[in-house]
Amino acid sequence: MTKRRTALVVLGDFGRSPRMQYHALSLARDADRAVDVVCYSGTPPIDALSREDAVTMRYVVGCRWRWLTRVPLALALGTRVAAQCAHLFWILMTMQRCEEMLIQNPPCVPTFLVCGIVCRARRTRLVVDWHNFAYTLFGMKRGDASATTRMLKWYERTQGKMWGDAHVCVTKAMGNFLEKEWKIEGARVVEDRAAERFREAAREATTPEDALDRFLRGTHENMTKNKPRFIVSSTSWTPDEDFGVLLDAAVAYDARKRAKGDHASKSYPDIVIIITGQGPRKTMYEKKINELALEHVAFRTVWLDAADYPRALANAHLGVSLHTSSSGLDLPMKIVDMFGASLPVAAMRYAVIGELVQEGVNGVLFADATELAAMFAKLLRGDERLTLRALKHGAAKWGEQTWDDHWKRCALPVFADAA
DSSP, X not given: OOOOEEEXXXXXXXGGOHHHHHHHHHHHHTSOOEEEEEEEOOSOOOHHHHTOTTEEEXXXXXXXXXXXXXXXXXXXXXXXXXHHHHHHHHHHXXXXXXXXXXXEESOOTTHHHHHHHXXXXXXXXXXXXXXXXXXXXXXXXXXXXXXXXXXXXXXXHHHHHHHOSEEEESOHHHHHHHHHXXXXXXXXXXXXXXXXXHHHHHHHOOOHHHXXXXXXXXXXXHHHHTOOEXXXXXXXXXXXXXXXXXXXXXXXXXXXXXXXXXXXXXXXXXXXXXXXXXXXXXXXXXXXXXXXXXXXXXXXXXXXXXXXXXXXXXXXXXXXXXXXXXXXXXXXXXXXXXXXXXXXXXEEOOXXXXXXXXXXXXXXXXXXXHHHHHHHHHXXXXXXXXXXXXXXXXXXXXXXXXXXXXXXXXXXXXXXXXX
16 A cells, blocks of 8 residues: 655754654654655764665755845845745655655744645645644844834734644643634643653763763863763854853853862862854854853864764763743753763753753753852752752653653654544
8 A cells, every 4th residue: 555645844953853853753653644845954863764664855945046046135035035935846846746745844834825725736634743832933133012023923823824734842831822812722742852862871970080071071180080970062153042141140150169268179169061063153153252250161063964963862970951931832842862871951941941951850950140050059068969869860850751752652642643
């Protein structure tokens, strides 16, 4: 029998979207679908996807006409969007018909309109996966009250409701918002969960000092002798993560340790903070880091691939999340990965973070740099290892259910119902 086909549309760097990569694998393996991934080229996907025969990659090509650099910005942007729409439409209309299409939101432009028209024309069921809201992300740049932001909100709400035949979302709060505010009913909550490779890394973890030794290269020699604590954070370096908070906390911690003198080595251990990720604000923050005159805190900004990243998390002492969410309704994937690797988290406090981080159970919450510095002093000191160990146990408990288990229970019915 011919397999049912599912198109998965990501108008972004698919290799940097773990959730959509996991969806593709689960559709192929657990729902027995042939999966056509339509996305931009960029970061290579995880190895498991590259080896999966049921998954086919199809790339939307951006508009690279040289003359666009010599015309007004509005005309150039309009031309690029029109070319993008045309190429996406052509790919979706000419490839083999799919019974259903799963799209990532955001972005909603041009995804909703193009995919909606194609799905109606080809009698394809459209499933929307709500990660966040495009209008709130845009509002961080142009202001929530701007005319463009308000128009984008109207477009996202009306188009999402018009074209979507089924909906999934990342938090209970987002599901409630969709139902009460936008009248989009029946959105099924499919939480982000870590892949099995994070659990494997946790089982294979050694000691942080051994596993992360290469990150100490170039660090003060005395820090190596003092067996520093390792903190890991990952980021896309976007405006919804204020890394100035982490830098200010490092400065405060460093000043506190220097004030205590040499006898504070056990109460205030040295810290190495590893930040992994790529994004638009990385260069700006690296410049700020290089200007800091710290003696007992060292920063490393690196790119860790899909194999190294789980091992780094599993062998660290503490994870840090500075994500606050433009909508206040989504949750950071980085914390999910940290819990999958049995790593407790210090997370920025905001409205829905309690759906993921239980304070005192699997992590701690902070509101500013002063609180974060106090967390470092409390959790990383020698006589508080039992507290950190208890949080590690809580993180491991939460991470026991992997993406595969959760997807079969929560997402598979969405596609099984259409079979």
